[in-house]
Amino acid sequence: MMSDTPDPVVERNPAEAVASFDRHTRRPLERVQHFLHRYPTMVPVIVLVLSVIAFGLIAPNFFSAFNLSLILQQVAVVGTLAAAQSLVVLTAGIDLSVGAVMVMVSVIMGKLSIDFGIPVPIAILIGLGVGAATGALNGALVTRLKLPPFITTLGTWNIFLALNYYLSNRETIRSQTLDAEAPLLKFFGERFSLGGAVLTYGVVLMVIVFAVLWYALYQTAWGRRVYAVGDDPESAALAGIQTNRVLMSVYVVAGVICGLAAWSSIGRVGSVSPTSFFEANLESITAVVIGGISLFGGRGSILGPLIGALIVGVFNSGLRLAGVDVLWQLFATGWLIIVAVAIDQWIRKISS
């Protein structure tokens, strides 16, 4: 039975040594799985590319610079919101209030500028401050009262929605009024061309937000701590991380990003509309999930949700251009979520 000569080198790590036995040939499917397992961020990218190609084939006009840049414009707001959502999800939380915060802040920025005559830059700063404050409220409930984030933000969602209706009196501030009195509020809706494609500054904002978050998460100590807290809060605390402080900072930063998204949304909508973006919560969560960030925290690349938001945008736009009925768009979106995450799961399977 002792066919194999045991290895005399004691230092050698058994797992490594055992691993070297693993030379069974792989089927092509397994190779793909392995490649994607090594580069998990590629999964949403591939889904994105495939869906762009698919819709390019079935939907007329889909594959034009105009339409593709339109998709970017359309996802800019939800994409920015998805950046905020990602941060919270990375800490194993979920933020159901992002959409309500965004709309409420846009109303505040608009009201202050138009009705109260406060200089626009100051109104914007106050708006961002309110965003930070909403984040601080969520963060305080999560860290001080130890409420689960789902419940905290379910509660604050209702609260911010009510405040939004109250503050706005459910009235839209018209585009013309903004043009006349506070054009800066519409800044992120302004267009510029970039080699045939027409983009808005809102798109640029989204990209910058993700780039900054990428830097912060991968290149600074804060980012490593966010991952550690999301991964295993108890271990992080014992390893000397002030987990409450990290969580608090995450919620506040997410709140500020919601504030930026609010500003961007004014440019996108063209007016201050208190009833817009009702679905932004769920859309941001969908983008995060399709982007491969684990709802259990600590795992996933921040660039995933950017791709996730684009996938959702491509799907919506493609289905619309293909003339699919609203009802079947809903139907298809349901399957998109399931299939995208199932693919992701399949690729991650071999790691467990």
Next chain:
Amino acid sequence: MMSDTPDPVVERNPAEAVASFDRHTRRPLERVQHFLHRYPTMVPVIVLVLSVIAFGLIAPNFFSAFNLSLILQQVAVVGTLAAAQSLVVLTAGIDLSVGAVMVMVSVIMGKLSIDFGIPVPIAILIGLGVGAATGALNGALVTRLKLPPFITTLGTWNIFLALNYYLSNRETIRSQTLDAEAPLLKFFGERFSLGGAVLTYGVVLMVIVFAVLWYALYQTAWGRRVYAVGDDPESAALAGIQTNRVLMSVYVVAGVICGLAAWSSIGRVGSVSPTSFFEANLESITAVVIGGISLFGGRGSILGPLIGALIVGVFNSGLRLAGVDVLWQLFATGWLIIVAVAIDQWIRKISS
């Protein structure tokens, strides 16, 4: 230093022995906390009683047998749905699709009875079967593809909503039509008096569903396994539980309960309305959470969500009777969620 004689009895459990030193006097607040810690189901009951008293004081007409029985009628459907939701949450899942399933099943029951002339009892059975099938779909996605329940049901929610609109063509089946052709569908809306209070059979259904679940969860092996799977699926699997089978059964039972809720909802609404109960998902989750079931699974009493649903009903009714504006009702609901769960958390604090 050796003032205390060490205990010579080796058998004695050190933790117990050390525990016996604990004789420091307790402040009254701590006593309350301890009492509630021992009987955690009492927490929602106390919140319920307090809110009934509070609204009795501020809202005219609130404190009548008539109004209290009306609240019961109002919560019957969402309460039944909360029973389904509780089961899923006990397994550390969440079911965002319950509301959509319920409305879809009610449409199917109505369509089959009225448009296809299928005998009503058979239409009802088919409806319950469809409920079971939706549960089986959710369960299969969760157990076979290992998708997180949140995502699975986010997807199927969209799908069932689309199917609901498709099947119903968004058309309501009128109350009079049902009275003429399928009165059985409205059975759970029928009233009877019970000592001054007027109740519907829908209320009875809700109570029976909770009673049966209580029995199944506490008195049968299945129930113990549901808790074990929710508590720690890996340990449960190693302890010889077929976790996938348990999860599947939970989703299917939840689906059937959604079917019962669908039948009950026809009685409540009086007609078959594909657009009703849009908010039922979130309301059922709110009831479950306020009822003290942990979103992390495996903890909490099944009777909690019944109380939780009543609390939400009392709040809605009380705020309306107190003449609070719709907007501030939303606001108050937000705080209700946060405060109710914060109290729960405070009571559980000493256990960790």
Next chain:
Amino acid sequence: QEPVKACIITKTDINPFFVKMKEGATAKAQELGIELMSYAGKIDGDHETQQQAMESCIAAGVKGILITPSDTKAIVQSVQQARDAGILVIALDTPLDPIDAADATFATDNREAGRLIGAWAAGRMGDEAANARIAMLDLSPSAPSVDVLRNQGFLEGFGIDVKDVNTIGDEDDARIVGHEATSGNEEGGRQAMEALMQKDPGINLVYTINEPAAAGAYEALKSFGMEENVTIVSIDGGCPGVENVKAGVIGATAQQYPLKMASMGIEAIAAFAKDGTRPQSSEGLDFTNTGVNLVTDQPVEGVDSISVEDGLSQCWG
């Protein structure tokens, strides 16, 4: 030659009113050989999805767009983009704000619809109107424009001082028992009615935002044993609603004509595509009134109405 393309964008795909409107447009478009794409918001008030749909329509190179705006002010910018791209934009059912932001508006006057049922209710109650106890069953806490127009129109028609005509609930007339949101469906209507009945069991007049809410309110009244003493008025004129008028569930409803709006809209687009003619507004109005009729079998003097029979022949859905 490529077929003419057109879009229809409705508020939601849930409400049968808009579903019928879409069906009317689809039928007409088929008849005229127009390729029609249809979009809808996810709920009433979902502006963002409508905006995206506008943009997709522009990208698809359509000739004309029919839209029932969720946010009448906010959509103006997208409408302008479309018009700049040479597209004919027609508002259906709900005018834009300002109304001339669209090339044309084919609408029911929702305020007028409210006034009609208000006036009918006042006439029906006669002197008792002074003792009316009124329940107002609105749409949602976000109070979209249709909610405001119908609510305030009803109060005006009934003869109540509405104060700010853009705000629900700022009235101080003691006859109003309260306002509750219904989400425009049966369950919401029932809950809201139950709440208001408890506040004041003497309610004798119920305004409802639409007929599903009215049906729900009726269920509530029935459970209180009060259905005989209370008059329900509503707006929409869908077939189930008119049936309910016939059955005595609803006293009167203001009927609108979504199919007509939609087919007129498609015809206008066809004409525009052919030779660039733009639709004209009705005499003396800044929009094309597609008409609203009060449907009741208990006509009241001074308020024009049609019979339930007629209502049924023209109902939708």
Next chain:
Amino acid sequence: MDQENLVMSQPLLSARNLVKRYGRVTAMDHADFDLYPGEILAVIGDNGAGKSSLIKAISGAVQPDEGEIRLDGQPVSFASPLEARQMGIETVYQTLALSPALSISDNMFMGREIRRPGVLGKWFGMLDKPAMDAFARKKLSELGLMTIQNIGQPVETLSGGQRQGVAVARAAAFGSRVIILDEPTAALGVKESRRVLDLILDVRSRGIPIVLISHNMPHVFEVADRIHIHRLGRRLCVIDPREHTMSDAVAYMTGARLPEGIAA
């Protein structure tokens, strides 16, 4: 107990050529295993040698990619731990596999609950809680490991040692053919470890064979009849503790020395 005789008889539980790969790691690489009736077999080896993987394979917790398992000479294949349990193989896993929020008695009977006699049990699946509690209490007292006052106490309120005791008691109570213990004393103190060793000897005296995985050489040499040395995912050899010293065993298991002339 005559060990030589035991080795001569047919193995009760055996495995040949088990292979299990996790992605790039091969946890078991053609591993063999033999357990004879009535013996205590210790399994020792480095961290990551694949001991737990071997145990999981023969207890149904993982399915090997290749290889064959025989019980009483008959090939078996366990799709789940439940199936192994139904064949009388009871395992205490390294992670204990207890449900923290459930009671001691619930945990002991997990997956094999006792129903009420009569209609209630048969038709309504009603559990016989008093019987289960009484049995659980008896088993724990037999073990003598602890003085648990409340059998309905959630397991999470027990100390680490008490928990390990519950897991061991569960296995000892229900294991009718084989009991497998994966590092049952790792978290235990001196006194508690002693109790577990006594329990092991006690179970063997009832004729039930035991597989004991441990890093604790004195324990292993104290109780084992044979020692299975695992290395690099396979069985390197089996030694008799009476013929080899602890340092021999350590040398073999770390690869410092080759076990000349001993069959794997």
Next chain:
Amino acid sequence: MDQENLVMSQPLLSARNLVKRYGRVTAMDHADFDLYPGEILAVIGDNGAGKSSLIKAISGAVQPDEGEIRLDGQPVSFASPLEARQMGIETVYQTLALSPALSISDNMFMGREIRRPGVLGKWFGMLDKPAMDAFARKKLSELGLMTIQNIGQPVETLSGGQRQGVAVARAAAFGSRVIILDEPTAALGVKESRRVLDLILDVRSRGIPIVLISHNMPHVFEVADRIHIHRLGRRLCVIDPREHTMSDAVAYMTGARLPEGIAA
């Protein structure tokens, strides 16, 4: 190293009358503790005696309800593990406290990351990853515990022993005043345990005192200068391993015998 002299000098780290209650359980009941410069102090005791609780209190992981902790004679109070670390007290907890999804190097520097020199580091908080990786690799090689090829590998892909190695290396690398090890060898094999013991002796030879909690008496008696025996939530006594046998220690710690004449 002359142990008598050590005992004479002032304790580096000491605690008096520490009390910690968890609901009804008193985990520490007026516990005392003394660690002298340059010594290896073993802490032994039954499961649940309160050893980990004591260690958590002096490392800032839990805040005692009563009592006093002194470092170099100065009263200190650590609100978090971070504060203890900043004072040079480094701890390997029983649970290791590693973040599974993060890399070895991320884990080693968790909470004390190195920034780039210059503007990038100062203004943009940019991490100096090459420096961190190089340092982590050096420390792991010094430990000699493993041949880790990729310092950027997530910790969850390591075996249990390798993980414990990372945790020990982290403590050894940064502990400038005191290193506390709570059962560092529980999950380790014979060979790996040996390495950790060597490391402990090595650290002491650098003059840094060590607190070692272990249930393994041979290990304790091999390396400890003094043995702190914990029982029922408090220090029962401190013994000199050269003057007492293992069975004395076990007898004291289980309460079978009273440690006559030895001061707690």
